[in-house]
Amino acid sequence: MKQIVSREPFALLAFAVVILTMPLWLTPLGANYPDLLQKFAIFAIFAMGFNILFGLTGYLSFGHAAFLGVGSYAAVWSFKLFTMNVLPAIAFGMAFSGLFALLIGYVSLRRSGIYFSILTLAFAQMCYNLAYSVLTPITNGETGLQLTLQDPRIIDRIFVEPGPGLPETNLFGIDMSGYPGFYFCAVVLIICFFITRRIFKSPFGLTLRGIKSNQGRMGYTGYSTRPYTLAAFVISGMFAGLAGSLLAVTDPLAGAERLQWTASGEVVLMTILGGVGTLIGPMLGAWIIKYFENIFSSFNKSTLSEIFSFLPENLQAFAVDISSLFVGEGWHLTLGLLFMLVVIFLPGGVMEGWRRLVKRFSGGGGGSPESAPVPQAAE
């Protein structure tokens, strides 16, 4: 058997370089401010984790926002009760979301297909409604869970005198706002990429893909599939919890809207837009959606008039009126159109577009026409 040199270190190094230099190469796109960069990293983690479940096993969860929200609440409680250090907050976020995923997954995975989706959606909406009603002592209802001056923060009090204002989240003294916050999220993203890549290339990943391809056959092949799907569900829930706790790290408050079904739907869009079952597709999808959200929603009529100022006055007014439908509050319309275009013309998402381009430019399709896309092609 021929010995193949492991490509892992190269893939990892390339990925790390791309992520850590994001502030540089995103400058021309006007997206190099820390707030947005943090979101890029965090939602990339969320989508990557979601893809471990949806992309590998084919189980479409419509309730992943619940784990995002649980991660956020757990992290903020860790800030309130123990310390402003971010590591315990992340650990709490992941532990609690993992626990939730275990419970919800245990029940939901008894069904597959649309019934599974509906069950997860029901659980997530239940969490959302509970956060607003019964659980207000824990979630602080509509106001959202925030830091206050009266928080005990027992571990911090042992080491430092509390300052006059609200403390900042930190990693052993380094403030986690602005660029340091981004770099922290970026490092976590790189670790998550490593873990995801390993799962994709492991026997476990192969088992999950087998479940997606023909779950019945898995039974006659000697696999009891439930433990595997449950493991994928919990791992993916913990990724979501990690993303949620990172949201709290960069901005220490948690609101119930994070649990709402729209947030669950968003991660589905990200994954499909980027390419279901590919390694980096979901991350690209997350970036595209977050970019549109931040850039297009910030356009208003005056910026549009400026853009169209080269037109005669009547035409300019007309162009501004039409295009203003698609920006500002209307950015969802742009996103919707983009999503429709992708699903109709590139069902495999951005990654499929990329593969087609590569094929076209590598000598008119060097590979055999049947060499259909394989999930790991995303490297």
Added chain:
Amino acid sequence: MKNSVLHVTDVHKSFGGLQALSDVDLNVEEGTTHAIIGPNGAGKSTLLNVCVGRLKPDHGHVVFNGEVLDEHTPDEINQLGVSRVFQTPEIFPDLTLLENVLIPAFASRDGSFSLRPFSKLRKETEIRDRAEQALADVGLAALKDREAAALSRGDKRRLELAMCLIQQPKLLLLDEPTAGMSRHDTNRTVDLLKTIKARGMTKVIIEHDMHVVFSLADKISVLAQGKIIASGTPDEIKGNPKVQEAYLGGAH
């Protein structure tokens, strides 16, 4: 007299008003190839479905090596050493041929759940070698990186056979393993099945092609309208007037 490994006793199965199996008794001896023949709709596939846990019998039992199969789920039955080739190939269409064979190769044989999220497929050279050998055995080695959905029906059947053989089952159930194959491929499959027989694997085979049946089977049971109407060696079956009437009728 050899040990009998598979006992089917008094199995009944009906779908609504249709009596698919009634009072079926079958004994399969260790290391033999037992063919089940019969006209379409006789209940042959239903009988195999009962054996692998896809269907539960209404009445009666299937016992394999002392284990009552109808009390187990399909994955547990496979763990006991029963593998099956289906009438319509059950493969993993989205995966490559090699991956199709790797999945059964990785299925742990002690029934335990092993996650192994961090071991690398690439590094599992021993299992990969076995998988490639299994593909070579059925003549599909050249296509190992091809997606399984692109295969012809006959090739899918051979792939499924490789997926079963790599598990080295104690009992192999074959539901029309040569249907949809060319004469050449049929002969190759028959040769392959003869090789396996030399390894002492017990087989139950459903087949319409009498050439295949008579070149492989040690014993033949004839199923008609849900009942076993005859059982015996190929020569006994050939000479049985009831069988000729029910099944071979037109041929003689």
